[in-house]
Amino acid sequence: MNARILALIVAIVGMLVASGIPASNGRSAPLPSLSIISPTPNEVIGNGTPVAIVFAVMNFNLTEPGNATSSPNSGHVDVFVDDTLIAQTSVNTIVLPLPSGPHTIRLRLVTDNGSALNPDVNASVPVMVTRGPTGGTPGLSIVFPQEGALLGTDWTLSFRVTNFVLVPPGGPAGVPNEGHIVVRLDSASYAVLTDGAPLHLNLKDGPHTVTLQLVDNAGGPLSSNVTVSLHVTVHALLGRVTPFDATPYLALANLLIGLGILAAIYRKLEVQ
Amino acid sequence: MARSPKWSTPCAAALLGLTVLFGTFLLAVTSPSVAAAGPSLSILAPANDQVIGNGTPVILSFAVANFVLVQPGRVGQVANAGEGHVDLYVDGAYSRLLTRVEPVSLPLGPGPHTIRLQLVQDNGTPLSPDVSASVRIVASHGPAVGTPTLTIVSPRPGPTIAHDVYFAVEVTNFTLVDSTGQPNAPNEGHVQLFLNGVLNQEPRAYDLGFIVDMPDGNNTVTARLVNNDNTPLSPDVSASVTIRIQGAADPIGSEQVTGGVSLVLALILVVLLLRRRKAIARFSPERPARP
Numbered sequence: 001m002n003a004r005i006l007a008l009i010v011a012i013v014g015m016l017v018a019s020g021i022p023a024s025n026g027r028s029a030p031l032p033s034l035s036i037i038s039p040t041p042n043e044v045i046g047n048g049t050p051v052a053i054v055f056a057v058m059n060f061n062l063t064e065p066g067n068a069t070s071s072p073n074s075g076h077v078d079v080f081v082d083d084t085l086i087a088q089t090s091v092n093t094i095v096l097p098l099p100s101g102p103h104t105i106r107l108r109l110v111t112d113n114g115s116a117l118n119p120d121v122n123a124s125v126p127v128m129v130t131r132g133p134t135g136g137t138p139g140l141s142i143v144f145p146q147e148g149a150l151l152g153t154d155w156t157l158s159f160r161v162t163n164f165v166l167v168p169p170g171g172p173a174g175v176p177n178e179g180h181i182v183v184r185l186d187s188a189s190y191a192v193l194t195d196g197a198p199l200h201l202n203l204k205d206g207p208h209t210v211t212l213q214l215v216d217n218a219g220g221p222l223s224s225n226v227t228v229s230l231h232v233t234v235h236a237l238l239g240r241v242t243p244f245d246a247t248p249y250l251a252l253a254n255l256l257i258g259l260g261i262l263a264a265i266y267r268k269l270e271v272q
Numbered sequence: 273m274a275r276s277p278k279w280s281t282p283c284a285a286a287l288l289g290l291t292v293l294f295g296t297f298l299l300a301v302t303s304p305s306v307a308a309a310g311p312s313l314s315i316l317a318p319a320n321d322q323v324i325g326n327g328t329p330v331i332l333s334f335a336v337a338n339f340v341l342v343q344p345g346r347v348g349q350v351a352n353a354g355e356g357h358v359d360l361y362v363d364g365a366y367s368r369l370l371t372r373v374e375p376v377s378l379p380l381g382p383g384p385h386t387i388r389l390q391l392v393q394d395n396g397t398p399l400s401p402d403v404s405a406s407v408r409i410v411a412s413h414g415p416a417v418g419t420p421t422l423t424i425v426s427p428r429p430g431p432t433i434a435h436d437v438y439f440a441v442e443v444t445n446f447t448l449v450d451s452t453g454q455p456n457a458p459n460e461g462h463v464q465l466f467l468n469g470v471l472n473q474e475p476r477a478y479d480l481g482f483i484v485d486m487p488d489g490n491n492t493v494t495a496r497l498v499n500n501d502n503t504p505l506s507p508d509v510s511a512s513v514t515i516r517i518q519g520a521a522d523p524i525g526s527e528q529v530t531g532g533v534s535l536v537l538a539l540i541l542v543v544l545l546l547r548r549r550k551a552i553a554r555f556s557p558e559r560p561a562r563p
Contacts, residue, residue, distance in 0.1 A: 033345075038366050047381050047454075054369045056396075057345040073347045092343065092357070092369040136453060144472050152485035154436060158473035160502075162453030196450045197476045200484065239487025240435075241519040250530035257537040264544035 032060035032073060032117060034109050036125045043127050044176060046134030050097040051127060053079070055107055060121075062090040063112060072118070075111040098129045100217075101172030132177025136163030140181070140214050140228050144198075148231055152238040157210060157230070158198040164214055164226075168194045171217035182219070184211040203234045311339035313358070313391050315405045322409050323458055325416030326447075330378040330409060334358070334389055339403075341371050344394045353400075356393040362386070380411040382500070383455030414459025418445030420505060422463075422497050424513045431516045435488075439465060439481035441495045441511070448477040449500070456499040464502070466494040488519035 038054040045051050061074035065088050079087040079094060081103055087094060096105075106124035109117050132138075139162040145151055165178045169192060181193035185201075186209055193199060193212075201210070214226040221227075316333040324330050340355040360368035360376065363385055368376060370389075378387070388406035391399050398404075414420075426440040446459050451474070465472050465481045468491060475481040483493065496510035504510075 037369070049379055049381070052367055054366065056369075057343075059345065059347050061346050062343050091371060133453070139453070143474060144470075154485040156473055156482060156484055158471075160451065160474065162451075165452055195476055196474070197479055198473045198482070200482065239485070241488040245527065247526045247530050250527065250534050254530065254534050254537055257534060257541050260541045261537060261544060264541060264548055267548060 030059045031119075032109055032121050033058040034060070034077070034107060034121050034123045036105070036107060036123045039105075039125060039127050041125050041127075043125075044134045045098075045127055045129045046132060046177070048100070048129070048131040050095045051103075051105070051129065052093060052095045053105055053107070053125075054093050055123065056092065057109065060109055062092070064090050065112065065114075067112070070111045070113045070115075072111065075109060075117075078108045078110050078114075080106040080108070098127075100129050100131055100167070100175050100178060102126065102128050102174065128175065130165075130175045130178050131167060132165040132175075133163050134177075136177070137224070138162065138164035138177060138214055138222060138226050140164075140212055140226050142212070142228055142230050145230070145232060148233075150233050150235055150238065152240075153205075153234060153236045154200070154202050155232075155234075156198040156200050159193075159196070159212060159228075161196065161214070166193065166195050167217070169217060169219060173216065173218040175217055179214060179216040179222070182213045182215050184213070185209075187211075205234050205236055207231065207233050309338050310401075311354070311391055311399060311403050312337045313339070313389055313403050313405045315387070315389060315407045318407060318409050320407050320409075322407075323416040324380070324409055324411045325414060325459070327411075327413040330380055330385075330387070330411065332360075332376045332378055332387060332389075332407075334373065334376075334405070336373055336391070339391055341373060342394065343371050344369075344396070346394075349394050351393045351395045351397070353393065356391060356399075359390045359392050359396075361388040361390070364388075380409075381454065382412050382449075382457035382460055384408065384410050410458060412447075412457035412460045413449050414447040414457065414461075415445055416458070418459065420444065420446035420459055420497055420509050422446075422495055422509050422511050424493070424495055424511045427513065427515055429513050429515060431518055433518050435486050435517055436482070436484040437486065437493075437515065439475075439483065439493060439495065439513075441481070443497065446497055446509075450477050451500050451502070454500050456501055456503075461497055461499045461505070464496045464498050466496065468492055469494070486517050488517050490514055490516050 034055060034057050036053065036055045039045065039051060055077065059073060062076060063074050065076045076088050076090040078085055079089060079096070081096065081098065083104070083106070087096065104124055104126050106122055108120065108122035111117065141160045143158040143160050145155065145157070163177060166180055167178050169180050171178070182189070183191040183193060183199065191199065209229060209231050211227060211229045214222055216222060314335050316335055318324060318330060318332070336358065338354070341357055342355050344357055358370040359366065360370055362378065362380065367378070370376065386406055386408050388404060390402070390404040393399065421444045423442045424439065425442050427437055441463055446461070448462055449460055451462050462474055462477060463481070464474050465483065467483055467486065472483055473481060481495070492512055492514045494510055494512040496508070497505050499505065
């Protein structure tokens with residue numbers, strides 16, 4: 001009897017082993033995974049160019065949304081920017097135009113019917129988008145006038161910006177290589193420049209100091225302060241040719257002669 | 273019908289079969305088309321050193337042979353030298369993962385760029401030997417061809433009474449952009465305005481130049497096209513205009529009128545004085561009485 005039971009148990013175990021039930025976990029398909037290859041975390045995408053997101057999946061078949069049966073190992077990728085779903089893709093590269101500022105790009109594997117996998121499979125990367133260049137040190141210089149120049153009342157200040165893009169104030173803070181210019185005239189705020197057009201000034205006679213400073217979108221100075229100053233002297237009608245005009249003197253003479261005539265007439269009457 | 277005894281024997285049939293097999297073998301060995309060709313990759317467009325003008329994206333077309341493009345990371349996928357995908361690099365930076373042979377649009381900034389494609393296996397490892405192709409291009413906001421020209425359309429040469437003058441230029445085969453330190457690119461740049469040989473300003477792209485408070489007399493303003501780095505084009509492209517700023521109005525007319533009045537008044541005064549002296553002399557007590 002014991003031998004029969006033992007044989008039965010051995011037979012059952014043998015059948016189980018043969019059927020693969022004890023090893024089912026070890027032989028199940030590996031779980032899908034997702035990783036973002038590009039851009040790298042905190043990468044700066046410059047010149048306002050669209051962001052090319054390259055990702056890799058493992059153990060997952062990418063299929064066009066709506067073209068396949070739902071399966072836990074196939075589907076597509078939902079693309080979120082700052083927690084907002086903005087695209088779906090079934091290829092490993094997607095290009096997104098993004099505005100300036102910090103963004104978080106998150107990808108999530110979903111089945112064909114749009115439901116998330118279980119467990120959820122996603123990957124995210126923070127990036128910084130700027131309309132300015134990605135590298136280089138911002139520079140600012142004054143093209144005209146030259147330091148110490150003697151100028152007329154009206155004049156224009158022409159400047160040059162490098163490795164920096166001028167944009168209107170109010171954009172997101174912390175964006176590299178973009179912002180605007182703060183102009184100070186004799187240490188007082190004078191103007192904000194948001195493009196490269198020359199600045200027209202109309203100043204009183206005397207010495208003046210004009211200071212230009214690159215600032216970020218929030219109005220703060222750059223990490224390495226970029227400032228340039230110009231000292232000029234203003235003199236009205238500089239360069240104007242004014243011919244001598246004797247009219248005022250002649251008019252004064254007329255007045256005096258007229259008085260003389262009146263006096264002569266009066267004295268003549270006295271004599272008579 | 274009698275069969276030929278030569279072909280009816282088993283030995284002859286076996287010999288014939290062996291001959292056919294041997295011939296087939298020789299054909300298979302010697303035929304070049306059957307030899308296993310390696311994967312290849314070529315860039316169809318753009319051409320090397322091509323200028324991509326007008327700020328348009330670069331449309332990259334390529335061809336792959338003897339290599340199957342597949343999505344990496346599929347379920348149950350095993351690395352295979354005959355299949356994989358294409359990695360795309362722009363100026364050495366990883367840019368795209370391509371699994372389809374179709375044109376790729378690449379928005380690139382101005383200046384020279386190198387685009388490189390590389391075949392890699394599913395696991396991302398390059399093939400051995402490496403299979404890649406690259407192309408150099410130059411991107412520009414300006415037109416790809418043509419000689420730039422510059423004309424000052426306003427003001428016209430001659431006299432003017434204004435000391436503040438707008439300057440308008442017209443350019444052809446050249447695109448004006450604001451300079452921010454970007455690389456040079458063909459037929460792209462900005463305008464510099466010189467007043468009497470001195471750099472006065474760099475107007476914003478497609479803005480008018482505005483030079484104020486110009487001195488009286490002849491003033492020559494020169495407009496010049498320059499590259500993004502402010503260097504002049506080669507050959508130089510510039511245009512000049514000379515305007516004569518007229519000074520204050522000539523006061524001779526008012527001087528003459530006022531001077532004439534002065535003269536008349538002076539004559540009147542002289543006459544009055546003479547008549548007064550005569551009157552004094554006539555009524556003077558020291559004067560002897562007439563007989």
